[in-house]
Structures are given as structure tokens and as C-alpha cells.
Amino acid sequence: MTERIINILIQSFPKILVPGLLKTIPLTALAFSIGFCIAVVVALIQFAEIPVLRQVCRFYIWVIRGTPLLVQLFVIFYGLPRVGILIDPFPCAVIVFAVNEGAYAAETIRGALESVPHGQIEAGYCVGMSWVQIMYRIVLPQALRTAFPTLGNELISMVKDTSLAANITVTEMFMTTQRINSVYYEPLALYLEVGFIYLMFSTVLTKLQSLGEKRLASYGKR
Amino acid sequence: MPMLEIKNLRKSFDGLDVLKGISLSVEKGDVISILGPSGGGKTTFLRCVNFLEKADGGEMVFDGRHIDLARVSGREMREVRMKTGFVFQNYNLFLNKTALQNVTEGLVTARRMEKAKAESLAMAALDKVGLAERASYYPVQLSGGQQQRVAIARALVTEPEIIYFDEPTSALDPELTGEVLSVMRDLAREGQTLLVVTHEIGFARNVSSRVCFIEGGVMVESAPVEEFFGAPKEARTRAFIQAITSKEV
Ligand SMILES: Nc1ncnc2c1ncn2[C@@H]1O[C@H](COP(=O)(O)OP(=O)(O)O)[C@@H](O)[C@H]1O
Ligand SMILES: [Mg+2]
Numbered sequence: 001m002t003e004r005i006i007n008i009l010i011q012s013f014p015k016i017l018v019p020g021l022l023k024t025i026p027l028t029a030l031a032f033s034i035g036f037c038i039a040v041v042v043a044l045i046q047f048a049e050i051p052v053l054r055q056v057c058r059f060y061i062w063v064i065r066g067t068p069l070l071v072q073l074f075v076i077f078y079g080l081p082r083v084g085i086l087i088d089p090f091p092c093a094v095i096v097f098a099v100n101e102g103a104y105a106a107e108t109i110r111g112a113l114e115s116v117p118h119g120q121i122e123a124g125y126c127v128g129m130s131w132v133q134i135m136y137r138i139v140l141p142q143a144l145r146t147a148f149p150t151l152g153n154e155l156i157s158m159v160k161d162t163s164l165a166a167n168i169t170v171t172e173m174f175m176t177t178q179r180i181n182s183v184y185y186e187p188l189a190l191y192l193e194v195g196f197i198y199l200m201f202s203t204v205l206t207k208l209q210s211l212g213e214k215r216l217a218s219y220g221k222r
Numbered sequence: 223m224p225m226l227e228i229k230n231l232r233k234s235f236d237g238l239d240v241l242k243g244i245s246l247s248v249e250k251g252d253v254i255s256i257l258g259p260s261g262g263g264k265t266t267f268l269r270c271v272n273f274l275e276k277a278d279g280g281e282m283v284f285d286g287r288h289i290d291l292a293r294v295s296g297r298e299m300r301e302v303r304m305k306t307g308f309v310f311q312n313y314n315l316f317l318n319k320t321a322l323q324n325v326t327e328g329l330v331t332a333r334r335m336e337k338a339k340a341e342s343l344a345m346a347a348l349d350k351v352g353l354a355e356r357a358s359y360y361p362v363q364l365s366g367g368q369q370q371r372v373a374i375a376r377a378l379v380t381e382p383e384i385i386y387f388d389e390p391t392s393a394l395d396p397e398l399t400g401e402v403l404s405v406m407r408d409l410a411r412e413g414q415t416l417l418v419v420t421h422e423i424g425f426a427r428n429v430s431s432r433v434c435f436i437e438g439g440v441m442v443e444s445a446p447v448e449e450f451f452g453a454p455k456e457a458r459t460r461a462f463i464q465a466i467t468s469k470e471v
Contacts, residue, residue: 119314122274126308127328127376128300137331141318219318220360 005189012180016173016194020201023090023172027162030094032155035101042102043109044135057106064103070164072096077168093165101158108150112143145216152209156202163198173197224283225250225415226384231280231291233263233270240266241277242439248384248417253410255426255447256419257462258436264419265311267436268386271417272308273299285383304332307377307385311392313369315361321348321372322357325379333380347375351405367398374405378414385409387418423466427451435459 042057064072077092087095116139124134144151166175177194181187226248233241240263248254256264269275270291271282277291285305289298315324325344329335335343348354351371361369370390377385390406391399403425410416410429420426426433426447433450435443435458443450443459454460 117314117317119310119312120316123308123310123314123316123373123376124327125274125299126272126303126306127380128304128332129328130300130332133331137327138316138318145318218362220320220363 005186008184008186009189009193012190012193015180016176016197019171019176020173020197023170024159024162024201027090027093027097027165027170027172028155028159031097032101032158034094034098035105036151038098038102039105039109040140042106043113046110047113048131061103061106064100069096069100069161070167072100073164073168089165089168089170092168093162093170097158097162101154104154105151108147108154109143112147113139115146116142148216149209149213152205152212156205159201159205160198224248225285227283228271229281231267231270232278233266233275234278240439241270244436244439244441246434246441246444248415250415251413252432253416253430254418254432254434255430256417256434256436257426259462262437263439264436265388268388268417268419272303272306272386304380305383307380307382309370309373309377309385309387309390311389313366313373315369315372317361320358320360321353321364324361324372325376328376328380343379344375347379348372350378350408351375352401365398366394367401370394370402371405374402378409384415384417387416387420389419389421391420391422435462437462
């Protein structure tokens with residue numbers, strides 16, 4: 001009995017890990033990068049208080065943060081075909097996760113932008129810099145350091161949340177585990193196994209996060 | 223023709239008239255101290271002159287260029303700022319940049335100067351304020367007086383027509399004001415045009431060529447330094463001078 005389970009676990013380990021490496025990680029990396037770019041733009045629009053666009057950004061954040069990620073996935077994947085928009089599962093997941101992350105990270109980055117002492121912006125103007133130059137060279141670098149720990153946590157959350165993509169037929173780690181389970185019917189062992197692999201991924205990221213935080217500790221030590 | 227002329231500068235905040243038509247004329251090489259009680263509008267005046275606040279009315283003639291202060295364009299602002307320097311009470315150094323990078327930033331980014339050339343100019347500027355050996359320090363690693371001297375180097379490295387100072391020593395511990403004031407005195411001796419809001423009566427008396435007294439949003443008096451302290455015309459100026467000099471004891 002236990003020998004059977006051990007054999008199943010050993011055989012299924014690479015079968016689960018491979019989609020982890022080929023689907024879960026690329027999905028996370030792509031969606032997080034795109035989401036990060038969305039977030040920077042959305043945060044800057046609000047920080048600059050650009051009329052109209054700013055309202056559009058508030059609306060986007062309000063909608064995305066106020067609805068479940070699973071619902072967003074279903075609307076885009078199962079809902080949009082009704083109006084003739086068909087997107088393959090993987091790109092669909094990338095889009096939904098990116099847009100979702102964009103909304104959360106935008107708030108993180110906006111808060112960090114506001115924490116940068118304002119006098120530096122005026123000093124930038126006084127040496128002749130433009131607003132864009134000041135943001136790019138002075139304010140954003142400081143804000144991103146402030147935001148780094150929170151963004152790191154968001155990335156780790158996203159790795160785990162990608163399991164939701166199973167619901168729109170992306171054969172990532174969790175879906176693969178479900179399939180293996182339907183053959184062997186060892187739910188306790190197999191779901192613990194996939195949980196363990198997620199834990200490994202998260203642990204690696206947590207380590208990288210604290211290494212990064214140490215390196216970014218501050219601009220000059222007292 | 224004056225290098226800088228401000229005419230009838232007006233500014234209000236939420237209905238409160240903070241500047242009620244201030245005029246000032248600056249010749250090249252002038253060192254002008256602006257004195258006055260707190261809340262009188264001195265900071266607002268400097269900020270309006272460098273467009274950190276938008277004036278409600280008034281004109282500026284700078285370097286032969288005529289500017290309507292209430293309708294100044296982004297381009298005009300940037301052109302004027304390219305030729306002026308500003309030193310804040312709170313230094314406002316770029317915290318993510320070293321002392322050297324603080325000084326090169328305006329050259330490299332705003333003026334597209336080659337990095338090597340900018341660095342050699344910046345080192346010379348840091349040397350002038352006595353901080354060449356602190357070039358690689360970040361602002362948090364510097365004392366207040368050192369930070370303010372870096373800020374002065376950042377303002378002077380672009381060879382501005384005029385440098386504005388807003389109470390450059392007010393945030394400093396008393397023992398650190400001397401190093402900043404002596405840098406400013408050196409600049410004055412070299413003929414750099416300065417416009418300095420200050421409470422340092424010694425600086426006003428010994429370094430400046432002209433002294434202005436602003437109170438209640440009005441330029442109460444503006445006179446050459448000997449006249450300002452020796453024979454002030456306005457009763458309010460006399461009262462103010464008496465109040466600050468009696469404090470000196
Ligand atoms: N951003 C602002 N909003 C509203 N009121 C302001 C603002 N800045 C300055 N004031 C007011 O304008 C007046 C002049 O202030 P300020 O120029 O700082 O004087 P000073 O530098 O001579 O002490 C004060 O009454 C101050 O409260
Ligand atoms: Mg002031």
C-alpha cells in the first residue's frame with residue numbers, strides 16, 4: 001500500500017514539475033512583468049493627477065480589486081467568445097493575471113511614489129529637469145525600492161494563484177495533478193505533493209526577495 | 223538694464239493675499255538679502271520667481287526676455303530655470319544619488335552634457351564648497367551643513383545667472399551655519415549674483431550689497447546695505463532692525 005503511494009509520488013513528481021516549469025513559471029513571469037508595467041503607468045497617471053485618465057485608472061482599480069480573480073478568468077475565457085472574442089487558454093490567463101496584478105501593484109507603487117519626499121521634485125525642476133526625467137531618474141527608483149517587499153509578496157501570491165488557471169483549461173501544475181489523480185485516485189498524497197512543489201517555488205522566491213531587500217537596503221549606510 | 227526685474231508680483235492662496243505686488247530689480251553681481259518676519263511672503267516670493275508656485279499676476283524681465291508671470295509657458299519656465307539655481311531650506315538633495323551625482327544630474331539629464339565633462343565640472347564645484355572628498359557619499363551619510371553645501375554645488379555647477387537661497391541655514395544646528403555662510407560669502411566675492419532670504423543679520427550686513435524688507439506681502443523697504451542699516455526710511459524697518467539687533471546681545 002505505502003509502496004504503491006511512494007511509487008505514484010515518484011512517478012508523478014516529474015510529470016507535475018515539468019508543467020510547473022513550462023507553464024506555471026512562464027505564466028507568472030509574463031503576467032507579473034506585464035502587470036508591473038501597467039502598474040507603473042497607472043500609478044504615474046494618478047500621481048501626476050492627469051484629469052480624466054486618472055478617473056479611468058480609479059475605475060480600473062475599483063473593478064479589478066472588487067471582483068474575484070476566478071470570475072475575471074471566466075468572463076474573459078468563457079464569456080467573451082459570446083461576442084466573438086476567442087483567446088487561447090494560456091494567453092488568456094496571462095492577460096487576466098497581468099490586468100489583475102496591475103491593479104494591485106498600481107496601488108502599491110502609488111503609495112510608494114507619494115512617500116518620496118516632495119522637495120526632490122522641486123529640486124529637479126530647479127536644475128532644469130522635466131517631469132518625466134525627474135520621475136524616471138529620481139522618484140521612481142526610490143519608490144520602487146520602497147515598494148519592493150510588497151511587490152515581492154504579490155509575486156509569491158501570483159505563483160500560487162496561477163493554479164486558478166486550471167479552471168480555464170491551462171494544463172499547469174494543478175490541472176496536471178488533477179489528471180494524474182483521476183487515474184490513480186490518491187488525492188491526499190498527490191495534492192500534498194503538488195502543494196509541496198508550490199512551496200518550493202515560493203521558498204525560492206522568498207529567499208530571492210530577502211536577498212534583494214538586503215542589497216537594496218538603503219542609499220548609503222549611515 | 224537690470225539682469226532680472228520683477229514687477230508687481232501678486233499671489234494669493236485661497237483668497238488670502240500673500241504677495242500684494244512686489245517689485246525687485248537685480249543687477250549682475252548684486253548680492254541681495256531679503257529680511258522680514260515669518261509669514262511675510264518671502265518664501266512664496268522666491269518660489270513664484272522660479273515658478274514653483276504660479277503667480278496670479280506680475281511680470282518678469284530676465285536676461286532680456288519678457289515673461290508674463292500669470293501666463294508663463296512650460297518652455298519659458300524651463301528656459302529660465304536652466305539659467306538659475308535654487309537652494310532650499312531643507313536641502314532637497316536627491317536621496318538616491320551620491321553627492322557627485324546630485325551635482326552632475328542637472329548637467330547630464332537636463333543639459334545633455336557628456337558624463338566625463340559633467341563629472342569634472344561637478345568635482346570642481348564640490349571642491350569649491352570643500353566637499354571633494356565626500357563625492358561618493360549619499361545624502362544620508364552627510365551632516366546638514368554638508369548636505370546644504372552639496373546643494374549649493376548643485377546650484378552653482380550650471381553657472382547660473384542668479385542663485386536663489388531660501389533660508390539656507392535655518393534648518394541647521396548653530397555650529398553648522400558657519401560653513402554654509404562662508405561658502406556663500408566666497409560666491410559673493412567671486413561676483414556671483416545672489417538673492418538670499420535669510421535671518422542671518424551678519425550675512426545681510428557684511429556680505430550683501432542690497433537689503434530688502436518684506437512684511438505682510440509688501441516690499442516695505444529696499445536699499446543699499448549701508449542705507450538700510452544706517453538710515454532706514456520706514457518706521458517698520460527701523461522697528462524690525464531694532465528687534466533683531468537687540469536679540470543679538
Ligand atoms: N501652499 C500654501 N497654501 C496656503 N497658504 C500658504 C502656502 N504657502 C504659504 N502660505 C501662506 O502664505 C503666507 C506667507 O508664507 P511664506 O511665503 O512661507 O512666508 P515667509 O517665507 O516669509 O515666512 C503665510 O501666511 C503662509 O501661511
Ligand atoms: Mg520662508
